Amino acid sequence: xxxxxxxxxxxxxxxxxxxxxxxxxxxxxxxxxxxxxxxxxxxxxxxxxxxxxxxxxxxxxxxxxxxxxxxxxxxxxxxxxxxxxxxxxxxxxxxxxxxxxxxxxxxxxxxxxxxxxxxxxxxxxxxxxxxxxxxxxxxxxxxxxxxxxxxxxxxxxxxxxxxxxxxxxxxxxxxxxxxxxxxxxxxxxxxxxxxxxxxxxxxxxxxxxxxxxxxxxxxxxxxxxxxxxxxxxxxxxxxxxxxxxxxxxxxxxxxxxxxxxxxxxxxxxxxxxxxxxxxxxxxxxxxxxxxxxxxxxxxxxxxxxxxxxxxxxxxxxxxxxxxxxxxxxxxxxxxxxxxxxxxxxxxxxxxxxxxxxxxxxxxxxxxxxxxxxxxxxxxxxxxxxxxxxxxxxxxxxxxxxxxxxxxxxxxxxxxxxxxxxxxx
Numbered sequence: 001x002x003x004x005x006x007x008x009x010x011x012x013x014x015x016x017x018x019x020x021x022x023x024x025x026x027x028x029x030x031x032x033x034x035x036x037x038x039x040x041x042x043x044x045x046x047x048x049x050x051x052x053x054x055x056x057x058x059x060x061x062x063x064x065x066x067x068x069x070x071x072x073x074x075x076x077x078x079x080x081x082x083x084x085x086x087x088x089x090x091x092x093x094x095x096x097x098x099x100x101x102x103x104x105x106x107x108x109x110x111x112x113x114x115x116x117x118x119x120x121x122x123x124x125x126x127x128x129x130x131x132x133x134x135x136x137x138x139x140x141x142x143x144x145x146x147x148x149x150x151x152x153x154x155x156x157x158x159x160x161x162x163x164x165x166x167x168x169x170x171x172x173x174x175x176x177x178x179x180x181x182x183x184x185x186x187x188x189x190x191x192x193x194x195x196x197x198x199x200x201x202x203x204x205x206x207x208x209x210x211x212x213x214x215x216x217x218x219x220x221x222x223x224x225x226x227x228x229x230x231x232x233x234x235x236x237x238x239x240x241x242x243x244x245x246x247x248x249x250x251x252x253x254x255x256x257x258x259x260x261x262x263x264x265x266x267x268x269x270x271x272x273x274x275x276x277x278x279x280x281x282x283x284x285x286x287x288x289x290x291x292x293x294x295x296x297x298x299x300x301x302x303x304x305x306x307x308x309x310x311x312x313x314x315x316x317x318x319x320x321x322x323x324x325x326x327x328x329x330x331x332x333x334x335x336x337x338x339x340x341x342x343x344x345x346x347x348x349x350x351x352x353x354x355x356x357x358x359x360x361x362x363x364x365x366x367x368x369x370x371x372x373x374x375x376x377x378x379x380x381x382x383x384x385x386x387x388x389x390x391x392x393x394x395x396x397x398x399x400x401x402x403x404x405x406x407x408x409x410x411x412x413x414x415x416x417x418x419x420x421x422x423x424x
Contacts, residue, residue, distance in 0.1 A: 004293070004295060004345040004348065005125065005126050005136075005294065005345070008051055008126050008136040008137060009051065009137025010048075010050075010135055011137070012043055013040060013041050013042055013045060014039065014135065014140050014142075015037050015038065015039050015135050015142045016038045016039075016040060017037070017142050018035065018037055018132070018134070018142055018144045018145070018146075018187070019035070019036040019037075019144075019145045020034075020132050020144065020147065021035075021147045022146070022148045022149065023148075024148065024149070024156075025150070025151070026117065026150065026151060026154060028099075029099045030098075030099060031055075031098065031100045031112070031131065033055075033094075033095070033097065033132060035093070035094045035096070036091055036092070036093045037050075037093075037133070037134075037135075038089060038090075038091055038142075039089065039091075040087065040089050041084040041086055041087060041089075041090075042086070043086055044085055045080060046079070047078065047079055047080065048077070048080060048092065049075055049078075050075070050076040050077075050078065050092075050094070050133040050134065050135065051075065051129040051133065051184075052075070052076040052096065052129050052132070052133040052134075053100070053101060053103060053111070053130045053131075054098065054101055055096040055097060055098040055100075057071050057076060057094060057095070057096045058095045058097065059093075059094075059095045060078050060092065060093065060094050061092070061093045062078065062080055062090050062092050063081075063090050063091055064091075065081045067079055067081055067092075076094065076133055078092060100130055100131050102130050103126055103127045103129060105126060106345070106346050107349060110123055110124070110125070110126060110127030110130070111127025111129070112127075112130040112131040112189075115191075115192065115246070117193060117246065118190075118191045118192035118193065119189070119190070119192075120188075120191075120192075120243075120245060120253070120260060121187070121188040121255070122255075122260065123184070123185040123186070123187070123188070124186075124253075124254070125348075127185065128187060132187070137183075137184075138184075138185060138290055138293070138388065139183075139291075139388040140184070141181035141387075142184075143179055143181060144160065144176075144178040144182055144187060145175070145177050146159065146160070146176045146177075146178070146187070147164075147173060147174070147175045147176075148175075148176075148189055148191070149172070149173040150171060150172065150191055151172075152167055152172045153193060154192060154193060155191070155196070155205065156174040156190070157176075157191075157194070157205055157243060158174070158176040158178075158188065158189045158190075159176060159178040159182060159186070159187060159256045159257050159258060160176040160177045160178030160179065160238070160239075160256075160257060161178075161179075161238050162176055163175050163177050178256065178257070179238070180236065180237055180238075180256070181386045181387075182287075186255050186256040186286075186290075188253075188255035188256075188258055188260070190205070190245075190260060192205075192243075192246060193207065193208075194206060195207070195208040195211060199215050199221060200219065200222025200223070200225070202218065202221050202222070202225070203239065203241040203242070204218055204242050204244070206243075206244040207246040207263070210246075210266055212268070213268035214244050214266050216268055216270070217265075217269075217270050217271075217273070220270070221242070221280065223315070224311055227314050228280060228281060228284065228307065228310075231374050231377065231378070232284045232381055233377075233381040233382055235283065235284075236284060236287070236288035236381070236385055236386065237256065237257040237283060240259075240283065241259075242258070242261065242276075243258065243260045243261070244261050244265070245260065245261070245262055245263060246263055247263065248262045248263060249261065249262030249264065249265070250262075251275075252275050253279075254283075256287045257283065259276075259279035259282075261275070261276075274311070274312070275308075277308045278307060279304075280307070281304040281308075282300065282304050284381055285299065285303035285307075286300035286304065288381065288385055289380070289381055289385070289388075290389070291388065293390070294348055295341065295342040296389070296390055296391045297343070297353065298340050298341065298343075298353055298391070299357075299389060299391065299394060301349075301354045301357055302340075302353075302356070302358050302360060302361055303361065304354075305354045305358035306320070306358040309324070309358060320362060320365075321362070324358070324422060325422065327355045327358070327359060328422045330355075331352060331355060331356060331419055332419055334352060336418055338350070338352070338353070339416070339417060340353065340356050340360065340413060340415075341391045341414040341415055359413070359422065360413035363409060363420070363422060364398060364406065364409065364410065366423050367423075368402050372402065375401060376398055376402075379397070379401065380397055383397070391414060395407060395410050395414070398410065
């Protein structure tokens with residue numbers, strides 16, 4: 001199977017740690033960065049290919065030794081000063097600067113994006129090179145240290161735990177550490193004039209004027225967290241942060257340990273609570289347990305969509321079965337022109353992928369019953385915590401927990417184009 005984004009990522013090496021030191025000037029949209037990558041060779045290497053957008057690169061070193069490089073068409077090619085043998089490590093430092101520009105894609109602009117008064121990062125699936133040099137593939141996960149310096153009226157939020165904050169000469173430096181392995185597309189920085197609130201154990205960053213509405217709309221997130229912990233297993237990260245921007249967003253955005261919503265998603269009536277459930281569920285399905293290749297996107301979006309139905313079922317709304325029947329009826333009227341386990345690059349975020357993925361999970365639940373279904377899900381998250389997965393691995397895993405053959409059932413949902421029937 002051909003990868004969806006062959007121009008991104010390099011399988012000849014892996015990155016175990018990123019240390020990003022960033023300075024951002026909001027009015028000018030100017031980013032100055034130093035990135036230090038700890039790389040490990042999968043084979044003898046004389047050249048290293050990194051993904052990086054349209055910045056000016058001022059220097060590259062490898063283990064402190066200046067290295068020759070070229071930079072064009074989104075690739076930074078570094079000539080290593082010495083042969084890097086199999087399994088060897090090296091520290092690559094890249095100094096770069098410029099105005100970060102999103103990566104253009106079929107779904108619009110991805111990555112670093114200017115807000116009216118600040119910035120956000122929404123990189124899924126290939127936007128990470130818009131702000132730092134990386135090995136941009138979902139199966140190369142690393143720990144991160146992210147330091148962001150910006151003018152003091154602004155609050156900078158990044159993945160992980162805040163471990164340092166210092167102010168000098170009208171600017172504040174925020175330092176975050178993300179210890180759990182993270183894919184490059186999930187790395188994120190949010191900059192804005194935010195007020196912080198603690199709502200049901202979740203850190204909530206929001207414009208001051210939206211405080212009342214935001215606290216109300218996210219007020220049941222503690223109950224949501226408790227439900228998902230019971231159904232899916234322990235929350236996989238040290239903390240969870242929700243950011244509400246002071247701009248409208250088309251859709252909420254997930255990042256590791258973080259979700260980002262637009263002001264249009266906060267109405268003071270919990271009108272977007274299903275999206276809150278969806279983004280929280282991604283912390284298990286997508287951020288901790290991450291697809292190894294983008295063709296298996298249903299393993300993230302199908303689970304997150306099904307989590308919406310489970311929250312509805314638990315919180316007094318329609319049960320998951322009602323949602324399943326409604327969406328099955330709707331999908332039956334729409335074109336059935338894709339394979340769920342390989343929808344194709346242009347259709348990977350089609351709503352039918354989300355809903356059919358959720359339906360496949362509901363069909364499995366109907367077949368094996370609640371006890372075995374949720375036992376299977378918790379064991380899946382435990383076995384692959386902070387790792388990468390494939391559809392084949394999920395089918396094999398589900399079969400191990402089922403006393404009856406379920407491969408034909410899952411194969412129909414995952415590999416056949418016609419929509420399978422849903423049991424009453």
